[in-house]
Amino acid sequence: MAGDHVGDHDGPIQPPASFVEGANVTEDLREQFEREGPDAWSRAADTLDWSEPYDEVLRERDGALRWFDGGRLNASYNCVDRHLADRKNHVAIRWEGTTGESRTYTYLDLYHEVNEAAAGLRSLGVEAGDVVTLYMPVMPELPVVMLACARLGALHNVVFAGFSADELAERLDGTGSEYLVTCDGYYRRGTAVNQKNKADNARMAADHDVETVVVTRLDDDLYLSDDHVDYGELLDDHAGATVDPVERAADDPLFVIYTSGTTGEPDQVVHTTGGYLSYVTWTGESVLDIKPSDTYWCAADVAWITGHSYMVYAPLALGTTTLLYEGAPDQSEKDRLWELVERHRVDVFYTASTVVRAFVKWGEEHPAAHDLSSLRLLGTVGEPIDPRTWTWYREHVGGGDAPVVDTWWQTETGGILVSTLPAVDPMKPGAAGPPLPGHEVSVVDYTGDPVETGEPGHLAVTEPWPGMPRGLAEAAVADDWTYVTSDRAVVDGDGYVTFLGREDDTVAVGDTAYGPATLESAVIEVGGVAEAAVVESETAGEKAVAYVCTERDRQGDDALRARIENHVADRLGPTARFEAVIFTPELPKTHSGKIMRRLLSAIADGEEYGDTSALRNPETVGEIETVSRDD
Numbered sequence: 001m002a003g004d005h006v007g008d009h010d011g012p013i014q015p016p017a018s019f020v021e022g023a024n025v026t027e028d029l030r031e032q033f034e035r036e037g038p039d040a041w042s043r044a045a046d047t048l049d050w051s052e053p054y055d056e057v058l059r060e061r062d063g064a065l066r067w068f069d070g071g072r073l074n075a076s077y078n079c080v081d082r083h084l085a086d087r088k089n090h091v092a093i094r095w096e097g098t099t100g101e102s103r104t105y106t107y108l109d110l111y112h113e114v115n116e117a118a119a120g121l122r123s124l125g126v127e128a129g130d131v132v133t134l135y136m137p138v139m140p141e142l143p144v145v146m147l148a149c150a151r152l153g154a155l156h157n158v159v160f161a162g163f164s165a166d167e168l169a170e171r172l173d174g175t176g177s178e179y180l181v182t183c184d185g186y187y188r189r190g191t192a193v194n195q196k197n198k199a200d201n202a203r204m205a206a207d208h209d210v211e212t213v214v215v216t217r218l219d220d221d222l223y224l225s226d227d228h229v230d231y232g233e234l235l236d237d238h239a240g241a242t243v244d245p246v247e248r249a250a251d252d253p254l255f256v257i258y259t260s261g262t263t264g265e266p267d268q269v270v271h272t273t274g275g276y277l278s279y280v281t282w283t284g285e286s287v288l289d290i291k292p293s294d295t296y297w298c299a300a301d302v303a304w305i306t307g308h309s310y311m312v313y314a315p316l317a318l319g320t321t322t323l324l325y326e327g328a329p330d331q332s333e334k335d336r337l338w339e340l341v342e343r344h345r346v347d348v349f350y351t352a353s354t355v356v357r358a359f360v361k362w363g364e365e366h367p368a369a370h371d372l373s374s375l376r377l378l379g380t381v382g383e384p385i386d387p388r389t390w391t392w393y394r395e396h397v398g399g400g401d402a403p404v405v406d407t408w409w410q411t412e413t414g415g416i417l418v419s420t421l422p423a424v425d426p427m428k429p430g431a432a433g434p435p436l437p438g439h440e441v442s443v444v445d446y447t448g449d450p451v452e453t454g455e456p457g458h459l460a461v462t463e464p465w466p467g468m469p470r471g472l473a474e475a476a477v478a479d480d481w482t483y484v485t486s487d488r489a490v491v492d493g494d495g496y497v498t499f500l501g502r503e504d505d506t507v508a509v510g511d512t513a514y515g516p517a518t519l520e521s522a523v524i525e526v527g528g529v530a531e532a533a534v535v536e537s538e539t540a541g542e543k544a545v546a547y548v549c550t551e552r553d554r555q556g557d558d559a560l561r562a563r564i565e566n567h568v569a570d571r572l573g574p575t576a577r578f579e580a581v582i583f584t585p586e587l588p589k590t591h592s593g594k595i596m597r598r599l600l601s602a603i604a605d606g607e608e609y610g611d612t613s614a615l616r617n618p619e620t621v622g623e624i625e626t627v628s629r630d631d
Contacts, residue, residue: 005127005393005547009509010159012426013216013426013427013428013429013432014175014317014425014426014427015027015325015422015423015424015425015426015427016401016402016403017404018401019376019377019402019403019423019604021425022304023289023422024032024285024286024289024290024423025424026285026289026406026423026424027380027424028151028194029043029286029421029430029437029575030369030421030424030437030522030529031221031467032437033437033438034495037308038055038057038438038464039056040436041058041278041465041466042057042203042548043058043282044278044279044281045068045071045274045278045466046058046283047281047282047285047317047318048073048074048078048274048277048278048317049073049077049078049082049416050068050071050073050274051072051073051074051077051442052070052071052073052247053070053071053385053480053496054069054070054090054250054274055069055071055218055389056068056069056070058464060207060477060516060573061323062353063474063477064251064470064471064473064474064476064477064548065464065468065474065476065477066250066251067250067251067272067275067278067466067473068250068274068275068278068295068466069250070247070250070270071249071250072132072247072249072250072272072510073247073248073250073273073274073277074150074151074153074246074247074248074273075147075150075248075254075273075277075317076114076118076147076150076151076245076312077151077245078090078111078277078281078317079147079150079312079313079316079317079353080107080114080133080147081245081318082112083107083319084107084111086106087107087206087292087319088107088108088292089107089108090106090292090319090321091105091106091107091295091321091446091581092105092106092107092110092322092342092400093110093140093321093322094107094295094321094323094324095138095139095140095322095324095325096323096325096326096327096340097139097187097325097326097327098186098187098190098326098327098331098450099187099435101250103140105140107319108517109462109530110144110147110316110346110500112233112240113144114144114147114151115142115148115149115151115241115242115243116147116235116238116240116241117145117148117231117234117237117277118151118152118243119146119180119214119238119242119243119305120148120153120229120234120235120238121145121149121154121243122147122152122243123180123234123237123238124211124213124229125179125211126149126152126169126179127152127153127154128152128153128154128243128246129153129154129155130152130153130154130155130177130178131154131155131156131157131175131176131178131179131256131451132145132149132155132156132157132177132179132180133156133157133158133159133168133171133172133177133179133181133210133325134146134156134157134158134159134179134180134235135159135161135163135168135179135180135181135182135183135195135198135199135202136161136179136180136182136183136186136187136195136215136217136507137161137195137217137301137326138302138307138325138326138363139183139186139215139217139322139326140182140324140529141168141215141231141326142158142302142311143302143311143316143324145181146158146255146308146312147310147312147316147579148190149255150254150255150273151243151245151246152232152243152246152556153246153247153248153252155175155254155255155256155270156248156254156255156256156341157171157175157177157256157257158257158302158307158308159258160193160301160303160304160617161186161303161460162188162192162396162615163425164198164624165199165201165202165205166200166202166205168199168202169201169202169203169206171258172202172209173204173206173207173211173426174258175268177210178203178208178210178211179210179211179212179213180199180210180211180212180213181202181212181213181215181231181477182195182196182197182199182212182213182214182215183195183196183214183215183216183217183218184214184216184217184218184219185217185218186217186218186326187218187609188325190331192218196214196228197350199212199378201397201545206433207561210227211229212227212229213228213231213234214223214228214229214230214231215231215232215492216230216232221288221386221597222631223425223600226591228494229619240622243377243471246631248273248274248543249271249273249274250272250273250275251272251274251275251473252272252273252387252472253270253271253272253273253470254271254272254273254276254277255271255308256268256269256270256271257269257271257308257411258306258411258588259410259411259412260304260411260594263371266370269305269402269411269412269467269469269522270469270471271414271467271574272469272470272473273465275414275466275468275473276296276313276414276465276466276467276469277313277317277582278466279312279319279414279415279444279465279466279467280309280313280314280380280414280415280467281313281314281317281318282316282466283314283318283415283416283436283467284309284310284314284318284415285314285318286421286436287379287407287416287419287421287422287436288310288314288348288376288377288405289317289376289422290314290318290320291318291319291320291347292319292320293320293343294319294320294321294347294348294376295321295323295345296320296321296322296323296346296347296350297322297323297325297340297344297345297346297347297349297350298311298315298322298340298350298351299325299329299337299349299350299351299352299355300350300352300381302324302350302601304411304590305411305414306382308382309414309415310350311324311380311592312413312455314415319589320394320461322625323340323344323346323470325337325340326498328616329355329358329359330362331366332359333573334362334363334366335366335367335369335370338366338367338369338370338372338397339340339370341372341374341375342370342371342374344371345373345374346374346375347375347376347377347379347415348375348376348377348378348379349375349378349379350378350379350380350381351379351380351381351483352380352381352382352383352594353380353381353383353384353385353389353406353587354382354383354531354587354595355521356385356392356393356456356532356577356593357385357389357524357531357549357585358530358586359392359393359396359397360389360392360531360551361530361549361550361551361552362552363551363553364396365598366371366534367396367397368396372397372399373399375397375398375399375402375406376402377403377405377422378394378398378402378403378404379401379404379405379406379407380393380395380404380405380406381406381407381409381416382497382519383501383517383594383595384430384432384498384501384522384593385406385430385520386430386517386520386524386525387430388430388524388525390404390430391429392431400502403420403423403425403427404420404461405419405420405422406419406420406431406433406617407419407432408432408487408497408499410487412468412469412472412483412486413461413465413467413468414467414468416436417435417436417439417441417461417465418430418432418433418434418435418436418459418497419432419433419436419438420433421436421437423566426496428496430498430500430521431496431497432496432497432499433496433497434494434496434497435495435497438463438465439461439463440461440462440463441460441461441462441491441497442458442460442462442491442495443455443456443457443458443459443460443490443491444457444458444459444460444482444484445625446458447459447573448460448482448484453491453492453493454490454491454492454493455490456488456489456621457488457489457490458484458487458488458489459484459485459487459488459489459497459499460482460484460485461482461483462545463474464481468483476482476606478616482500486489486502487499487500487502488500488501488502497515499519500517500518501516506535507535507536507590509543509544509545509568509572509577509578510577510578514529514572514576516533516534516597519534519544519572519574519576520532520533520534521559522567522568522572523546523548523564523567523568524561524573524578525567526563526567527563527566528539528550528551528554529548529549529550529560529564530546530548530549530550530552530565531587532546533546533547533587533595533597533600534546534547534578535597535600535601535604536601536604536606537579537580537601537604538605541557543578543579543583544578544579545578545579545581545599545600545604546564546581546582547582547584547624548564548581548582548583549583549584549585549586549587550583555581557558561581561583564578564581565577565578565581580604582624582627583627584620584623584624584627585620585623586617586620586623586624587620587624588600588612588615588617588618588620588621589598589616589617590615590616596615598622599612599621603621603624615622
């Protein structure tokens with residue numbers, strides 16, 4: 001691990017005065033937590049409306065930590081009903097489809113459809129505590145049904161629309177879900193996908209009966225079996241219905257979600273109503289600076305935790321307009337996202353760092369062709385972002401002065417834990433930032449002991465937080481509790497955390513093991529390189545293979561390969577040599593923007609790579625396999 005190298009920074013960048021003046025939080029936020037300790041989390045609870053006030057911010061009860069114990073609330077009420085008095089005609093959701101369609105929901109529109117959907121689900125037998133599985137692409141009915149479930153006190157279990165029938169069946173069985181809401185089909189890069197057919201296959205494979213509701217998306221004469229309830233007819237049957245929000249205890253579950261499984265088997269995570277909702281609302285306000293007057297865009301998929309937290313719950317709880325987009329960033333043109341930013345005058349844009357690297361590859365002329373002056377704040381999530389890409393993002397998308405928040409968090413954390421506060425903390429390109437107020441983190445070795453400043457190890461979270469899931473809340477009662485993540489990191493003298501990749505992604509180059517982010521950052525520093533992914537090949541004797549995407553109009557050739565190899569050796573030492581540098585037009589990514597390195601490892605080893613249904617660009621895998629074989 002001693003071979004990790006963190007890229008040099010040009011120096012901290014102060015947030016612009018114009019941003020600081022109107023920001024949601026100032027330095028007093030850190031001061032409050034330093035002064036009050038855990039009691040300061042009342043600030044997060046105050047972002048919500050409670051039907052019954054809580055007794056204590058944090059207490060241990062029945063073998064688990066309980067956040068806001070005694071409090072009662074409803075998540076649907078907090079995201080919809082409470083805004084009606086002042087904002088009923090304010091736009092809650094703007095949706096852009098892949099084939100030119102668009103829909104707009106005001107908060108009043110959202111209220112009506114959430115109530116009708118809740119009444120319809122209740123008529124099918126859905127009650128508090130039941131699990132309802134959702135299997136749809138990014139379309140308005142997805143957050144509507146999520147909120148309808150929350151209104152009833154039922155848990156939603158959103159499954160990525162691109163997953164196979166087998167993966168859906170596993171999640172139906174794993175949660176005991178007896179209800180499924182899906183759609184007839186959807187368009188994936190212009191090709192119609194029969195979603196209902198996949199859902200039917202999953203239902204047949206499940207170990208129990210599943211009641212199914214189908215939303216019409218294509219209306220394209222697809223054959224649909226008759227054993228389902230039509231969503232539109234269900235709403236018509238309950239037109240004008242209202243459903244009183246079911247009060248839930250703060251620690252009652254809100255939803256179940258599975259980790260992405262990009263590096264291993266997915267795990268089931270259960271998040272609670274009061275702790276989770278207050279935490280994502282507080283971080284949305286504090287880190288993403290979301291304001292009710294904003295048009296806010298988190299360019300992710302609702303199925304992942306990023307979509308749950310920062311496409312649905314945080315923006316709607318804060319009463320803003322959340323933009324939903326069904327397609328890929330380059331569908332149908334590479335300036336599609338910037339056209340939407342310009343048209344909708346987006347204020348805050350939050351996306352995966354791997355997507356930003358794709359922007360670099362496509363060229364600066366695409367954002368330059370549009371008026372992006374509405375953008376006040378930029379954010380990144382997912383994999384670490386290297387300094388060069390960070391700087392490009394701020395310069396060509398943020399106009400050179402918009403703050404960039406590089407956020408670190410996980411499905412297990414519920415919301416952002418490490419990031420700069422955009423109006424308070426200086427920015428360091430390539431470093432995520434310090435832990436947020438109320439948090440303490442350290443970097444530890446494999447024994448759990450802290451390492452020296454500047455030494456790499458595993459990030460450990462050492463204090464509880466409201467957004468922690470049930471499993472961690474139960475574990476956190478131990479005196480020596482620490483949540484040691486699988487993410488490798490290094491902390492500098494200012495307390496800023498730079499992430500180096502996941503533990504199970506460690507790659508041997510020469511005589512030293514590196515995190516892939518360290519290697520990839522060194523490769524990306526070479527002019528002409530847009531993206532890189534480094535994996536270990538067992539058939540090559542556990543040596544590293546680099547998959548490299550070049551910038552537009554730059555040829556991947558022997559000269560560039562030599563420049564990459566020489567630069568990496570200069571940065572990391574003469575033994576830092578790749579077994580192969582393979583040029584490829586794209587890297588395989590999930591819809592949340594994560595690079596599927598295990599697929600690249602399988603290709604490098606000449607093994608079967610299995611199901612690619614979770615990818616945003618599955619066609620890329622065959623192309624990479626071809627160029628790998630040719631090289």
